[in-house]
Amino acid sequence: MPSLTLVQAINTALREEMQRDEHVLVLGEDIGKNGGVFRATEGLYNEFGGNRVIDTPLNESSIVGVSIGLSLYGFKPIAEIQFLDFIYPAFDQIASELSKLRYRSGGEYKAPIVIRSPYGGGAKGGPYHSQSLETFFTHIPGLKVIIPSNPYDAKGLLKAAVREDDPIVFLEPKRLYRSTKSEVPDEDYIVPIGKARVAREGKDVSVFAYGAVIPTVLEASEKAQQEGISTEIVDLRTLVPLDLEAVLASVKKTGRAVIVYEAPKFMGYGAEIAALIAEEALEYLEAPIARVGGFDTPYPYAHENLYMPTPTRILNAIKKVAKY
Amino acid sequence: MPSLTLVQAINTALREEMQRDEHVLVLGEDIGKNGGVFRATEGLYNEFGGNRVIDTPLNESSIVGVSIGLSLYGFKPIAEIQFLDFIYPAFDQIASELSKLRYRSGGEYKAPIVIRSPYGGGAKGGPYHSQSLETFFTHIPGLKVIIPSNPYDAKGLLKAAVREDDPIVFLEPKRLYRSTKSEVPDEDYIVPIGKARVAREGKDVSVFAYGAVIPTVLEASEKAQQEGISTEIVDLRTLVPLDLEAVLASVKKTGRAVIVYEAPKFMGYGAEIAALIAEEALEYLEAPIARVGGFDTPYPYAHENLYMPTPTRILNAIKKVAKY
Amino acid sequence: MLDIASKSTNIDEAASKIIPYGTIPLYDYLNGIGNICQIFNIYVITGIFTLTVSQGFYAKPNILNTEMLSTGRIVGEDVRETIDPAPEEMKKIYTLMVLVRAADIQAITLQRQGRIGFYVPCQGEEASQVGSAYALKPEDWAFTDYRAPGIVITRGMSLKSFYAHLMANSEDNTKGRSMPSHWGSKALNIVTPSSPICTQLPHAVGVALGAKMKGDKIATIAYFGDGGTSSNDFHSALNFAGVFKTPTVFFCRNNGYAISIPVSRQTASSSLAVKAVAYGIEGIQVDGNDALAVYSVTKKALEKARNGGGPTLIESITYRMGPHTTSDDPKRYRDDGELEEWKTKDPLNRLRSSLEGRKLWGKEDENNAQEWAQQQVKEAIAHSEKIPPPHPRTLLEDVYSQPTWNLQRQLHQLSEELGGS
Amino acid sequence: MLDIASKSTNIDEAASKIIPYGTIPLYDYLNGIGNICQIFNIYVITGIFTLTVSQGFYAKPNILNTEMLSTGRIVGEDVRETIDPAPEEMKKIYTLMVLVRAADIQAITLQRQGRIGFYVPCQGEEASQVGSAYALKPEDWAFTDYRAPGIVITRGMSLKSFYAHLMANSEDNTKGRSMPSHWGSKALNIVTPSSPICTQLPHAVGVALGAKMKGDKIATIAYFGDGGTSSNDFHSALNFAGVFKTPTVFFCRNNGYAISIPVSRQTASSSLAVKAVAYGIEGIQVDGNDALAVYSVTKKALEKARNGGGPTLIESITYRMGPHTTSDDPKRYRDDGELEEWKTKDPLNRLRSSLEGRKLWGKEDENNAQEWAQQQVKEAIAHSEKIPPPHPRTLLEDVYSQPTWNLQRQLHQLSEELGGS
Ligand SMILES: Cc1ncc(C[n+]2csc(CCOP(=O)(O)OP(=O)(O)O)c2C)c(N)n1
């Protein structure tokens, strides 16, 4: 079984899906000869040519809007937004068009495209190459939102996304693109959408997280273990539809919940997890819920390591909740 | 004291602020001769002329972007977005520029403009003239978000917003624009930003809400009273910065919380309220939190009365929480 | 150049003074008093009264200075030769316009009576809408906005479907979900529109690109208004279409206003058609109250598109004779005089007198057409008013291919609330 | 028209074969081998080698067909007469270009050594950046993007500030918050840029509108790249500026590529300058490697703006000689040959030999300038490297005018985490 980085796993998934189905296309800025600024589309232009690997003008609105049209005509476009921070020009197309087409047309039309984009910090990208904007997409009915945290899931989830009949926002944690390698099967496999993964079993505290922060959470969890606290880590993987069962099962087991995400804390996705627990499993809670998020500021350049949830900050939250 | 509708109160606040300070401008689509499609700017063009009441091309990005520039040059622009649903083309300007300018420039530059826009359902507007999009703005650090629910607050909060030194998204519940009149002082007054209002005192259940749903909440509360449940209604008024003290004070008093909003339930603003309560007042809770939101669908045309939180749905939640 | 405006005569009448009807069917008068000129790759059909009377539309009422015009190629002749429709077709176009007018007026009435919630009238634009849509083939795709009665009816939408949508009943294609005046139909290749301005344009480009890649000889057409040219997606779509030479026709209904905003506040460009230059595509300006001119220009653009010639921007100059929507009061921002003037150029009168001049149409034809149209409208409304509203359960459907758990729960909740219905 | 490209000679050398230097300072060769032509209200300066060698830039390498050119007005003469800078100014422009080149090369080195995190080089664009910025007055406002070393240094930013920002130390105007290469300075009227493409353009229009309303005779200038012309805000800003005739100069640095995407994939238009037509404003294309031509064209546009003449779109044709950023590898998408060819048109060599031709510059001047520049750079870096990073507390400041409760709490939390520092 080959050992791949996360971005290689993405690349593999794209290649395999393009080989499987000639209607699958990729389009975006600098994805052709250049192979994408993170090399996620490396080699695809040579293999599939300019009609299926389409370099576009510098305009995200038309990248998404034209993808919708291609989808209406029977293609399966995978649109790359170079950095998630640059998705705003496509917001109207995503929120007004992509997500609502099936509903507003009485089910007559649909546009199940995939939008993939690197997100999150840790790459010294400053305010505009680091943001975690998942909140926005999770609040737009009609979209599904997926965030893998490791190479295996990345390949399997992306392949599942390409085969899904709904529009998908697929966010890739850029700081994990090359941080580690792990074994990724050569075969065709999918990781089902809507299913969380227990990344580590434990009994004292549940930690809910996804994407870029998972390695940091694992690190904090390791430290907690050393202090005698057993944490269960639930990697949500799909933010919409959320695997509510997995969340409730874990919190019912441990009675304690910490939620970790990198976006600004206020109205970050963890708010919904906390709210659902407070609605549906309150009687199981033995301690207040704790959220660890980014600061409620724009993303900074210097000191970004202090901005992102640090192992210490996560550990403190785990300890506070465990000892309540 | 004159009796005004909410939209008249807005109109009055605009006029008074424009009289007070010649740097205050309004700009947007159809706000001049036409007085705005909801007549919020009625009469201003005649009083202040085309240099201060500026009809713009049909492009929300430049409405906000040019307002930022005007603000940099010392003006105080109040930009109207005709319907909140049409703010998406301005999203890049709002999220990338308006909210981050002060931070990214090390405090050297700022653009404290006001963006006002009618939001919410109840006007038979279908998917694109009805949406409640407050979630987005509350998750963008650097913005303040205000939603009045009655004529008095509308005037006082808008005047406060115009004088604030931060960019503000000011959302006006369109279905309350003319639904009732109430007394609004002729004098200059402001309602402070960041302070909630207890709309009704009570002891059994706290209901947190804002804007368009407040009258429905009052109706449900009335019915609950008839069934012997005393509700305390907290009209949040400012979503960012939230009046956390008021929220916690009420929930600590009643031990029960219902949160009502019209936006799709999942990741609606109520999630943050619920999360904060679960973090900061869990030990006071005597029942699970209940959220009543819109459905997790696009906004419909037919049956919109079933989509918006109905008095029955709110009442059921109150009863469920009260009887837990 | 003749200034017809000051005489405020009927346009066909005026034209008759220059060249006799009947012999030279299309653009007869055009070559007489106007000019069609190619600058860069922009075709501009000027003159045609429209421009002389459209003061207030543009900062500069003259589209091109004459020095430029003199270098242009006159394309009127070959447009006429290749595309003039057969007499039967012309009559059909006119009859459709009569039907659209009748359906439109009745819809306004229904709205005023509270029997439909909202309506976007198209009176004055019938030539632009019917003329252009008539040039489409069934396999072409249409992307409209809310002001589209003439387009969807010409494309074959039954009046039952037309009113079913306006009444948001259970026969509405959108299942009562879209606001009235957002007609869509998969069967007719009309993609259900949204309300934000011009967001449909990139879709028209995408479908066209798809067709081009598959080698299908179809074209797409995207309709939008003058105000739409200011929108982000006008730019994003035309630019993309230019680069990829997609088979897309961008049809701009320039009706003079975006709600209350005149075109002169929308852009400082000398015309809307000229914006094509910015995208390296062909732009053409046409008298939008002349159904046959609109038909010809659109047909030619569609054929060019299908044959690999790339996109075209058509600016069809017309006038919205009614309010922006049933919620609008144009008296707040328009002079009565302006409307009166445009009434003399009513597209129905215009085509009718043209047909009369060609001896293709008489009083009886007219009576028959009017009666037929009224009958169609009456029957459709009688039918539609009997149809019940969509089931409340439809509120929770079609968000995804399969309902997610939260939608299932919400449906359950709703059912309970409605007494398990 | 002379095809200089095929001979690949130094551009000034080539020009010298047509008209002797020194006597006709600016646009000498331009009138000889190029054309400046007014179409609509677009001025296009063609010829000038740039166009003949810029194959791959545009689908159609010739900006205008000659038929059109023949109707144009030659404006070279009066540009030269009114705006040619004095000899001392020319030397200053050159010296600034030398300084910018030195600062730029050193920044790349520092990045390669890991001493700064990221950098956006400007080599090849010095004439465009310095020439245009030199035409600004202190009270004008500049809106730049990330590729702006020549602009900010010309505008008066000290190299200490320049490197303080790149090193994100506590003397950085942005307090270490912006990614390197996003210089801003309130004192210099340079509004701190963001990274999204062209979002600064509407701001430049807004400031210009404000100045116009107050009656202040200033202009704003907004810089952006060729790729930027595809962005939404290019459209939104130029359209707004056209309607309100704001005193704004839109300066497009057409360096041939948007990262890996050549201009031919960016637009099908015949040039970028021609896009001005869509907004009813003036467009002008200039040889962006000729500092004096850039200076003149910009100065004229600024003066026009200040005097109520409205906005101008300037397309400055140049070449990015280095990578897009320090994260980019241009070998993946560009031929070496292309770079070699453009090296022969290096803007520094170009202006230097022009100055030499005018007997304004000699070997000693050159040595002095180079040494001075190196010294400046060295001192600035020595200084900046000693400056500590910003205090972590700055992470939580300047989000609002006053910190909200959550920011206060988070600051408190952070302080505790850092041991109460
Ligand atoms: C992005 C956006 N902004 C504002 C609106 C509100 N609005 C609806 S129609 C309209 C005017 C459109 O004018 P035009 O494009 O000329 O088309 P017309 O209505 O005249 O046919 C406006 C401003 C909208 N629908 N979308």
Ligand SMILES: Cc1ncc(C[n+]2csc(CCOP(=O)(O)OP(=O)(O)O)c2C)c(N)n1
């Ligand atoms: C909206 C947006 N999309 C994508 C990017 C990523 N990006 C940064 S620079 C760039 C290319 C810009 O090219 P151009 O405008 O020609 O300027 P140049 O870099 O050549 O000076 C791209 C695509 C961005 N910054 N903003």
Ligand SMILES: [Mg+2]
């Ligand atoms: Mg219009």
Ligand SMILES: [Mg+2]
């Ligand atoms: Mg470039």
